[in-house]
Structures are given as C-alpha cells and as structure tokens.
Amino acid sequence: MDTEYETPLFFHVMEYAGNADTDVIDMVSGNPDWEPPAALRDGLHEYADSNPDQFQYPPSEGVLELREEIAERRGVATEQVVITNGAGEANYLAMARALERDRGSEIVLTEPVYPYYPGKTTMLGGTTNFVETAADGQLEPDDVRAAASDETAAIVVNSPNNPTGAVYSRETIRELVAIAEEHDAILVSDEVYDHFDLTGRFASALEFDSDHRIVTNAFSKSLAITGFRVGYAIFPPDLVENAKSRHMLVNVAGSRPSQYAVLHALRETGPNYYEQNRDRLRERVETFTDALDAAGAEYTTPQGAFYVMARFDGYPGTLENVERLIDETGVAGMPGEAFGDSRREWLRFALVSPRVEEAAERLARYFE
Template sequence: MEYDEPLFFRVMQYAARADRDVVDMVSGNPDWDAPPALRDGLHEYADAPTEAFQYPPSEGLRGLREEIAERRNVDAAQVVVTVGTAEANYLAMARALERDAGDEVILTDPVYPYYPGKTSMLGGRATFVPVDDRGRLDAADVREVASEDTACIVVNTPNNPTGAVYGPDTMRELADVAEEYDALLVADEVYDHFDYSGRFESALSVDSDHRVVTSGFSKSMAITGFRVGYAVFPHDLVEAAKTRHMLVNISASRPAQQAVLDALQGTPAEYYEETRDMLRERIDAFTDALDAAGAEYTTPDGAFYVMARFDGFPGTMENVQRLIDEAGVAGMPGEAFGESRSDWLRFALVTPRADEAAERLADYF
C-alpha cells in the first residue's frame, strides 16, 4: 500500500534550514521538565543488576500494567504497554481491520494525520466526518455514514488539532454505533491530563466490548522520547494484540517503563495542575495576539494546540514556508489535517517562546 509521509517532517526540515531565527510551533514536544520522581528513578536504574537491562515481559512490566489498571479501573490482563501511544493506536486499528468485519475506518475531519496514514498502511479505507466550528463531533453524523463495512471508528479526545473535548454522551453514542455495526471504537486519550473544560471522561467509563482506549505518558510527563504508551483492550481481543506487538516490537523499553512507574507512584497531582495552569496562560496570551492580528481561531478546551485562520492566507505548505521565512514562526499547514481546515494553520503551544511567536504573527499580519 502507498501512503504519504506526514508533513511534520517536511516543515521541521524547512525550518531547520532557514536563514533566520524561527520559533518552532510544529510538533507537540513539551518544553517543561519531567517529574522529579522520573529522573530519580532513572538514576537509580543505572545501578541496577545486569538482568534489569534485558528484555522485559512483552506485554509490559507487571508493576506498570498493574498501576495503569488500578488508575483506569480495568483488569491488568487487558493492558498492553506499547512503544508510545502511536503503537497502541496501530495495534488497535490493526485488530479492528483483521476481524473480517469490514475495511472502513471512520475518522474526523480535521484529523491527526497519522490516523489516515495508518489506515492506508493497514489496507483500510478512510471515511471522514467533519466536526463543527468548535471541533465537536456529532455522533449522529458518524451513525449516518457507518455501515456493515465499518471496521473501526477512531477519535482523539482531547483533540489534536482542534482542542475539542468529547463528552461522555458522545463517547457512549459512538460506542453504540460500533456495537451496532460490529466495529471497534478506538479512543486515543493521550491528552487526558490536559482538559481545561472539566468535561473529559474516559471512554473506559463506557461498558462495551467494542472499544479500545489508548494513551501514554509522552505528553503528560513531557517525555516524548521515552516512547511508553499503552492500550486497554476488551478481554477477547487482547491476546491477538499482544502477539502482533511481540512480532513488531518485542517490547517497549524496560528502563523507560520503570521510570514511568516510579513517576506514577511518586508524582503529586500538583505537577499536572501546574502544567495545565501554565498552558492556560499561554493559550490566553497567544489568542490575545491573534485577536490583534485579526485572525479567526479556536480556543482549545483541551490539549495545547491552537488553529488560526488569517484572511487571504490559506493554510498551505507554501504559506507555512512564507511564515518561516518572513515572520520567523513555524506552524503546521491546515491542509495536513484534512479538507475542512485547509484554510487554517495549527500552532503547538509547547515552547517558552509562544508569546514571542504571537507577537511576530501579530506584527506580520
């Protein structure tokens, strides 16, 4: 199957070659520090015996799986620790498409581009359902396009790129659609710690054998390079997912898993609260500057992305390159996320220079 390389890499490479200073607002790489307990755990692990440097159990360290299971109120046997949330989504989508229940994958528009990429790679067929102006998904629109060919419904809440948070009613209705058509609902909740609305509720609150929840620690602990994620599968699907995981990756990194476990057990809630407060301030300052630039924009209810539309400046790759060269700000083209936001640009507010970038945009426009 043919599939396109995500545009993230092209934008980052172009920005790196620029002849001027550029504020990078392309990828969701957190700029705040990881939990102290995680660093302490790594230091301690360095002195571990040789056996601790060997393969861990393929499905993940038992202690980490049990910690996740307790926090998510599930059976530890349902948890597979993966190489980031990206692999968790891959395993869930693969499981959906290999069940002989159809080849259609329903996605939102706009959409995180790795989902349609995985769909193509796995031999699926993508169908896109537009969201409303605030990024909210109407489950009735999903039901309208669903059919016996639907194998999978993929949603991301809190959402990248719109910042929308899907409430519990929406998740219940989406699970109902999945059950009706013998599909799997895959709920990517990697931004679950970044809910500013108070409306987020995990899809695990929905009692269904037709939903898989994926998440990870890349964003919440500011450790995108550690590549530790997980998926929570229904009992009857977990063994096949574990086999695919073993054949593709054998396991996730043992030291990284142990460090995450140490951080989960040793990090107070204040760590996450302070991060949310900091991001709220960034979002407010950034959107204030967008007001000054006369832009239309989204105010995220979750995650840390802002989409903006500037009059007469559509979100093409060419215009992203112009912004890099002429304003010194690197964002993502809206066309990377689907047709419905092709006039928009997406900015990741995970840089201490977000205020500076906002001023540059306001001056430029």
C-alpha cells in the first residue's frame, strides 16, 4: 500500500518568503540568530588539526566521550545514550521503539502539535490521538489519562513547548510518566528547549525513575547550531539496543567533527552563556507582545522556548493569509493551521531574529 507524506508547511512558507520581491523578516524557522559559544569554534579549529584517523566514521551510537558527558550531566548510564541526527531523529527512534513493542499502535499527541510528530507517526505506521491543551498551552494530565488506552504505544510531549511556549509543571510530568506506566506505554519527552525555560520551573522526565519514558534533546537550540545536527535520546536499558540498530541502519553514524565541537563547547561553556540568551529572549518577548497589544491582538506569552502565537481579529491563520502577510508587511510567520485544528485562527512567530522590534512595528501598523 502506498503511503503519502505531506511536506511540512515550514518549507513552503520559507520558499515563498525567499522568493518574495520585498524585504522579508524571517519569523518562521527556529534558527537562533546569536553566536554559538566561543568554545564551539575553538573545538572546530582544534579538530581541523586532528590526525586523519579522526576524519573517519565515529562509533555509530556516538563519540564515547560525548555520550559520557551527557550521561554524567543527565544522571544516567552511558549505555542508555544514543547520539542522533538532531532531536528529529531522536524523536523518530523513540517513537519507533514505542511502536515496536507491540503494545498498541496509537500515539497520543497534544493539540496544538509540532507538525513533525504526526508526520513521524504516519511514517511509522501508527495512528494519532490528539489531546487539546488549555488556551495558554498547559496540558491537563486527566485529559491525557482519559485519552490513553491499551492501544496507546506512546505519549509524546514537548516542554518547553513549540508552538505555545508552555512549560509543564513537575506534577504534570510526574503524572504523564504514571499514565504511561498504567498503560504499558512510553512517554516520549522532547526537551530540546530546556535551556530556554523562562520560569525556572522546568522539570525533566528524567527526574522520575521509570522504564516507560524516553527523553530526547539536542544542542541545536541551546548552542545555536541547528546546522550541526547533534541530538541525543536517553532510553531505558531494555529499549536501547534496537534503537542503536535502527540508528545504524538509517544513518550508519553521525558527524564526528560536530560531536567533537559540541563536546568541547559543553566542557568549556559556563552557565552565563545560557543566561544571556534567556535574557535576550525575555526582552524580545516583551518587545513583541507590546506591539501585539498595540495591534489589538490576542496572544500567548511564552514561559519557554521562543515562539509567540497571535490571533488578529478577522485574520485566520491560513497559509493564504501568511503569504499575504509576507507580501504586504514583509513579515513571515507560520500558519496556525500547521499546528492543528485548535489554532486555525492563529499565527506563530519565532523570536529568533535581530529584527524582532522592526517586525513588531510592521505588524502593529498593519493591524492597527
């Protein structure tokens, strides 16, 4: 049976913006516009002088020293860590392992949803079941419990959240782990924005000892290196070996220079780097939401990550309206319909541009 996959709307919007005749401010993609740590560049320079044997395949599951560094930081065994091609592959491996257990074929997702999750579910032959979040993006565990069943293979959550900016409480994460255990399912906790928690209340699923949770992450956002493609997944001991095999069959191995540079950056970069980036984000949130106030828009104030969802009266979040906004204001955002039915009236803007203030002014003028 042929299966058709939808091309994510991200690519369509970025292509449309790139072909525009006017100056366009990109607020579509989550590419940080700030500098990576200095130690990352130092690591690349150091790697360039390595012996030729260091230019060959690394271990398929990742450079050992990097896996050890991650394991120590996250309080797990090195054997549980698999280095992946960004968080995207980490989530793919996690969802695949959940479905391969033959405990069901359903993936429970939140609504609004990061579009790649349902896309991966389709790719892996699973079915989707959506649980709608509150207006501020918070997830009610009782709603997840009501949706879960013996057919549930996995519950996939993302905190801090894309697109709503919600940060789930420790109690919520604890309950989600418990729900996974009750149904012999797997909680897949995507924590790629953990360094962009603006509340100080972020809770990792690793805080709860369980064989029913897989944690995924990456350095794409935290080190401002989306092009390096270094992510990781932390599996329960009984699920990790097949994940390593699937990773090897799909990728053979990851990039050794990228992993080398990331390891160097982790070892040499202090907490001030991350705090400066959070401060920058806080300022941008204030600037952008002030302009949305001026435009009379309804919006979500992110608790983490770097996205704002906004609703302008009489201007639903369709692809057609996003293209119109590009043409008439020179601001490119994402249509809310890309994230599910519950946000069809909304637009999503990524605050990873040095021109956030200018974009805000353009939107305020357009909708005033």
